[in-house]
Amino acid sequence: MNNIFKKSLQSSMVLAAVCGATLFSVSASTAATAKDLRVIVHSSFDLPKPLLAKFESEAGVKLKIVKGGDSGEMLNKLILTKKAPIADVVYGIDNAQAVKAKAADVLDAYDGAAAQGESKIEFAGMAVAVDYGFVTLNYDKATVTKRGTPLPKSLEELAQPAYKKWLVVENPATSGPGYAFLLATIAHMGEEKAFAWWKSMRGNGMKVAKGWTEAYYTDFSRNGGAYPIVVSYASSPAAEVFYSKEKLTDSPTASLYLPGAVFRQVEGAALIKGGKQRAEAEKFLEFMRSNDVQEAMQTTMWMFPMQSTTKRADVMKYAPEPAKFESMPAAVIAEKGASWISRWTKTVLK
Amino acid sequence: MKRSSRVALLLLPSAAVVLMLLLPMLRLVAEGWGESFYESFFTVWQDDFLKWRLLWSFTQAVLTCVLAFIFGLPVAWVLARFEFPGRQLILRLLMLPFVVPTLVAALGVLALWGPQGVFSQALGIDLQDTPWLLLYGNLFFNLCLVIRAGVDALGQVNAHCVAASRSLGATPWRAFWRVEWPVIAPWLTSSLCLVFLYCFSGFGLALVLGGQRYATVEVEIYTLVAYELKLAQASSLALWMLVLTGLVALAYAYVEKRLSVATRSQPIALRFPKTALHWLAVFGSLAVLFFFCAAPILAIVWRALLADSQAWAALLDVETLQALWNTLRFSAAALFIATVLGVAHALGTQGSVAWRAAAYLPLIASPVTVAFGLLLLYPDWTASLALLIAAYAVLAYPFVAKAMATGLGSLPDNLNQVARTLGASPARTFWRVTLPLLSPALRRGMAFAAATALGEFAVTLFLSRPEWTTLTTLIYQRLGKPGAVNLDTAMLLACLLMLLSALVFVVIDSPQKTSDSKTIG
Numbered sequence A: 001m002n003n004i005f006k007k008s009l010q011s012s013m014v015l016a017a018v019c020g021a022t023l024f025s026v027s028a029s030t031a032a033t034a035k036d037l038r039v040i041v042h043s044s045f046d047l048p049k050p051l052l053a054k055f056e057s058e059a060g061v062k063l064k065i066v067k068g069g070d071s072g073e074m075l076n077k078l079i080l081t082k083k084a085p086i087a088d089v090v091y092g093i094d095n096a097q098a099v100k101a102k103a104a105d106v107l108d109a110y111d112g113a114a115a116q117g118e119s120k121i122e123f124a125g126m127a128v129a130v131d132y133g134f135v136t137l138n139y140d141k142a143t144v145t146k147r148g149t150p151l152p153k154s155l156e157e158l159a160q161p162a163y164k165k166w167l168v169v170e171n172p173a174t175s176g177p178g179y180a181f182l183l184a185t186i187a188h189m190g191e192e193k194a195f196a197w198w199k200s201m202r203g204n205g206m207k208v209a210k211g212w213t214e215a216y217y218t219d220f221s222r223n224g225g226a227y228p229i230v231v232s233y234a235s236s237p238a239a240e241v242f243y244s245k246e247k248l249t250d251s252p253t254a255s256l257y258l259p260g261a262v263f264r265q266v267e268g269a270a271l272i273k274g275g276k277q278r279a280e281a282e283k284f285l286e287f288m289r290s291n292d293v294q295e296a297m298q299t300t301m302w303m304f305p306m307q308s309t310t311k312r313a314d315v316m317k318y319a320p321e322p323a324k325f326e327s328m329p330a331a332v333i334a335e336k337g338a339s340w341i342s343r344w345t346k347t348v349l350k
Numbered sequence B: 001m002k003r004s005s006r007v008a009l010l011l012l013p014s015a016a017v018v019l020m021l022l023l024p025m026l027r028l029v030a031e032g033w034g035e036s037f038y039e040s041f042f043t044v045w046q047d048d049f050l051k052w053r054l055l056w057s058f059t060q061a062v063l064t065c066v067l068a069f070i071f072g073l074p075v076a077w078v079l080a081r082f083e084f085p086g087r088q089l090i091l092r093l094l095m096l097p098f099v100v101p102t103l104v105a106a107l108g109v110l111a112l113w114g115p116q117g118v119f120s121q122a123l124g125i126d127l128q129d130t131p132w133l134l135l136y137g138n139l140f141f142n143l144c145l146v147i148r149a150g151v152d153a154l155g156q157v158n159a160h161c162v163a164a165s166r167s168l169g170a171t172p173w174r175a176f177w178r179v180e181w182p183v184i185a186p187w188l189t190s191s192l193c194l195v196f197l198y199c200f201s202g203f204g205l206a207l208v209l210g211g212q213r214y215a216t217v218e219v220e221i222y223t224l225v226a227y228e229l230k231l232a233q234a235s236s237l238a239l240w241m242l243v244l245t246g247l248v249a250l251a252y253a254y255v256e257k258r259l260s261v262a263t264r265s266q267p268i269a270l271r272f273p274k275t276a277l278h279w280l281a282v283f284g285s286l287a288v289l290f291f292f293c294a295a296p297i298l299a300i301v302w303r304a305l306l307a308d309s310q311a312w313a314a315l316l317d318v319e320t321l322q323a324l325w326n327t328l329r330f331s332a333a334a335l336f337i338a339t340v341l342g343v344a345h346a347l348g349t350q351g352s353v354a355w356r357a358a359a360y361l362p363l364i365a366s367p368v369t370v371a372f373g374l375l376l377l378y379p380d381w382t383a384s385l386a387l388l389i390a391a392y393a394v395l396a397y398p399f400v401a402k403a404m405a406t407g408l409g410s411l412p413d414n415l416n417q418v419a420r421t422l423g424a425s426p427a428r429t430f431w432r433v434t435l436p437l438l439s440p441a442l443r444r445g446m447a448f449a450a451a452t453a454l455g456e457f458a459v460t461l462f463l464s465r466p467e468w469t470t471l472t473t474l475i476y477q478r479l480g481k482p483g484a485v486n487l488d489t490a491m492l493l494a495c496l497l498m499l500l501s502a503l504v505f506v507v508i509d510s511p512q513k514t515s516d517s518k519t520i521g
Helices: A003-031 A049-059 A071-080 A095-104 A118-123 A141-147 A176-189 A191-203 A212-219 A236-242 A278-288 A291-300 A314-318 A330-349 B003-032 B037-046 B048-081 B087-093 B102-113 B118-123 B131-154 B159-167 B172-200 B204-210 B217-227 B231-259 B276-305 B309-314 B318-348 B353-358 B367-377 B385-409 B413-421 B426-455 B471-478 B484-508 B513-520
Strands: A036-041 A062-067 A089-094 A128-140 A167-170 A207-209 A229-233 A253-256 A263-272
Touching (some): A036 A071, A036 A278, A049 A062, A049 A278, A049 A291, A071 B217, A071 B367, A089 A095, A089 A278, A095 A176, A095 A263, A095 A330, A118 A128, A128 A176, A128 A278, A167 A176, A167 A212, A176 A191, A176 A212, A176 A229, A176 A263, A191 A330, A207 A212, A212 A229, A236 A314, A263 A278, B003 B231, B003 B318, B003 B367, B003 B385, B037 B231, B048 B087, B048 B131, B048 B172, B048 B217, B048 B276, B087 B484, B102 B118, B102 B131, B102 B276, B102 B484, B131 B172, B131 B276, B131 B426, B159 B172, B172 B385, B231 B385, B276 B484, B309 B484, B318 B426, B318 B471, B318 B484, B385 B426, B413 B426, B426 B484
Parallel strands (some): A036 A062, A036 A089, A167 A229
Antiparallel strands (some): A128 A253, A128 A263
16 A cells, blocks of 8 residues: 555554643643642633632632533532532522522531621521522514514513514523523412413413523524523623624613513522531632622623622613512422423423 | 454453443432332333434434435535545535534524524525424534545445446446445445434434424433432433434444445546536535535634624634633544544454444433433542543544444455465554555544544533633633624634634545545546
């Protein structure tokens, strides 16, 4: 045969071996570092690097941040690995899951400065409340204007034929905001009425997407889809301005705060039972409530700061907070959540 | 090869599969044991919804296979027999769809066929949430598998045999069925089997393009594990899927072994299209490729080019450069390990049907159960790079193993025997005779393994660290936030990923074939 490809084959194998060697040397060097603080976070975690570096030098630790999927998935990973915890501290647990986390006994109580006030109310002292946000409806202003139909004034109106094929929601079985929205409808209407509403929405051409990204980027009319109303966050219109191409003076989308369509989520940070570096882990909890973090997170994670003294980012003026919102005792969610999801699947998909 | 050396070769891939797939799955089953595993194992199919999902998973996978065969074989034949400008480039870009992240591919498809898509508006139709769009998406991802296998297989056909049958009076059609078809059948079945498995256990695409009603069983498993922590039900479903797909893999391995014919390769020379019919065939094939494979990619590129300066600036971010470097080094490492595992597997399993089928295990094991099982099994290693790379490598190695096994199957024994008789050691025979002869098959396998590593299937299921962000994860991060700039940046990053992959394919798949066949022909 010919030498050309034998040679190139051999050289490509050598090349691959060299690449492999570089990689292993890299992983070996990181394994040797002492005193790591292992932090598990949900997939939306995003803080400026200099801030994290500052914490590292002040607390004298190396942060080892691990992304554990969305908050529901992350908590389940913590529950599964309870016997050999994969992190020392967690950020991104939401208040709806507090009871589940407590029942599974994966968290340790914390009683420092940051664990007072709101934290006591939302997490019963198990976690530090860091930030909050609202799952709600967003609408695409341009498409709604073009269609000429006035916006619905209630969820019941949204189920009328005039709004056929207007709404896209996320599947509560695979998405955090989808689940929160389902809880909001139940909190507002009660279980039976809520599922009747979901049934009528199915008949009214409501679309179900897998997760927020799919709903927002493939089905929402603002991004080329067919549905002018989407289940998203109260902060999304502000993010639309922040990430807009030309400098906008108004957001192309806005929140539609219908009764029963707003759910407040509080995100917290907590110590993991069996975790190491307890002192540093506690410092991390306080760090998440520090002014720097509370200011920065508004435009990186698009949540509202829990610390009331923190200055609001300028762009957040496009994200007014709703006057009324739904919430639900965590104990009720822990008890009924799973059965509601399967009932929802039966009502909407089967 | 001696039995003992075969066993030694098989140790490596078996260890990888056992440690990275089987033990994690069993660990998850063990965790769910007690809580009614036994019961749910047998009652799982009494649920009509699940039955419908299984039936649908099966139907769409079979339909995709049929369509991929109908469109793929003629295109492969044209690409393998005719020389025309741009042919080499097309061959090497064929695999691009494979690396496009699912969601980006969906955005590309919807830009054409979505409610505000170019084609839908021109034709006045809306295909979103119909099975048609899902099938189109399936073909976008999988047609390249069939075409590529077909082209490589047609290169194995012995020119003298075809010439002989023609001079004995066979029509070109008859010559195809009696001479060419027996040679290429095992390669095609092999690729169709892959297509089936991909579509059957498909996760992302079905959900975005087909709508929730067309979700496959894997989605159900994901919900049960990640959201409801119902491990008993989840693992019994996962085991059922493993059994069903395992049967398909086993059946295929049997068929492939029966079909594989040892031939001496004497490639048929490429010719330039001369008659109008030839040109029609060439343009028809190009049209098929354009319609199914190129159009969605061009839609992505087009959207990326509309990006404004902010998004372009993001390409030079430290973050992007870091992701680029990570993508490169992770893929290189995974490819290296996958190649070693794949070659060892193929050499060790010659002839054994069960072992051939075993090479499919990484493709049919439920990714969610494996990811969660790994967490339980190796809690200290969960956030380690070694585990992540190992997972990529195990997911990618079946391509090398399969391509090598198919190549070995059509390799005449006598060449090895001659080398051995002339005094070459087995190692030397392998290095100087077998490997060079198998080079095209190995390259093909490696190119697909590289595509798998670059495209990172199931990547979001594993624990990750921010400093390990790759291009694919960066794209998903961007698409996790609202705003036009994020969408633009995601599209640009997707183009960067495709460009990088195209370069990798060119390096792995260097153009030795034409020069060969031309000189021989």
